[in-house]
Amino acid sequence: MTDASLTGSSPSAGPQPQIKWGRVRQSRRVQDKILRVTATAATALSVFVLFWILGMLLWKGGQGISLDLFTKITPGPGTAGGGLLNAIVGSIVLTFLGIAIATPIGVMAGTYLAEYGRGSKLAEVVRFINDILLSAPSILIGLFVYVILVMPFRGYSGWAGSVALAIIALPVIVRTTEDMLRLVPNGLREAAAALGAPASVVIRQVCWRAAKAGIVTGILLALARIAGETAPLLFTALNNSFWFNWNLTGGISNLPVTIYAFASAPYDNWQQLAWAGALLITGAILILSIAARALINRK
């Protein structure tokens, strides 16, 4: 109704006696108009930036997508050609290792918060600290891992990199696991307990199963979160320009740090590779986020 009276008659100076009702004072009308216009413009700007970034990535990165990208390793300074094979493999290994470390701890911690620790003081503190850790600057997590894993062992390592990524993934998994377990109706737990199942069986066979899609969503979100993390890898996994090897005790090539190093380098083929890598990483992350969203919406 308000909308109709707002848009119906154009604001005119002087009284209009024929319309006695529904007249909105001009100042209110203007105020409202300003809100509508600025809010719409703000949204348009955000969406525009998304498409601008994606368009730029597709434009500049798309030119660099070729078979070489996936079959050749990163070129040395001034060397023509080359690809990102070692960086891609390294990134996949670091990311999945990070998730492999974070998932059991995260799911168990989330289980504690939702099942064992309900209403306990410890659970309250852990929940609060977990939320803080969720937004802690990732560069500080890199510094922390540097101090505990790189400094004592005197060297950058793939292990240190995956531990740093695991610390970033952990709070995401804890949070979603807890939220999803809380959605499991108590009746299910009570029914299972009434059949004589002990708490651990109730949790594993009933609660985890019921919340499976949600927990997997959390892990996908955590994957998306750590796949593009650069700052913590700078001083943990570092980088190397050689073929990936399974010895994780040395520096490991990975996409984000390679992109960072190549993007501002003076060689054209390096810059091209940086754009192609950026496209790959962003594409992977957006697909993961959309998959996570689809999984949770289907439920």
Next chain:
Amino acid sequence: MVAISEQTYKNATAVTRRANPFRFDPLFAALSRAAAITVLVLLAGIMISMVYGGWDAFAKFGTGFFTGTQWDTMNDNYGGLPAIVGTLSTALIAMVIGVPLSMGTAIYLTQLAPGWFKGPVGTAVELLAAVPSIIYGMWGLFVFVPLFAAYFQVPVSQVVEGMPILGTILYARSPSGLGILSAGVILAFMIVPFIASLTRDMLDQIPTVLRESAYGIGCTTWEVVRHVLLPQAGVSIIGAIMLGLGRALGETMAVTFVIGNANRLSASIMDPGSTIASRIASEFNEALGMQMNALIALGCILFFVTFVVLVIARILVSRVKQY
């Protein structure tokens, strides 16, 4: 007698057989408790390692570390003021630009957008939040910075040159596009989707009845937002804004690309500068001895500042959820 003892025996075996899962039970509970405690240990570990790693620098320079403007690697003399000021000023610029934009986006998404449009636009905003910060950095350096230099820095510098206060704050000595202001703008773009989607969720939680009764007595959208939604969600919106602030303070890669990484303190926001995070990212790998201690000490300052901001944010956000 025999029958009874047989019966008891059977019961006993049955119990022991069933007891197997029961013995696993306390172990499982203990494991999940230990996993929960890991979270606490991690945060404590970060805090301790920052203080431990930066201790030498704090001990050597004392309060001078907070007020010193020199960052002299030759003579091992370090003062963190330029980086601290850079961190605070980029975050402030990001908030000044980003908060109105994110409020506008949240209001559009909850109040103004037609139903079929809400989903796609909301998803787009959330995807924007998932784009990694290094991509924002590349976009900033190669796309935004040249445009910013040509269409903002140069004209504005020409206009304000010689003016009393603006001539200092907004004058670019070398209009390269890199600098505190560019970093602040990129940060603003990064935190808008984050704050906007949190605020949208909070506005969505407000009962529709409240909103509809306000519209029913003839309120305009502005009046509904101002007098119904904001008072209802105000505290948690401030919490969401502070979460965004925490993000802006610690953001690393995007800032490192566009801030210009200068070690000096400048009165102009158009000049290159550095933030704590960008300083650590660009120098840490070559740092040795005292320089490394000084960088970790900067990290320690960043940790405690973001920690306080995030604690306040979480308290504000959680306080409202109880209603």
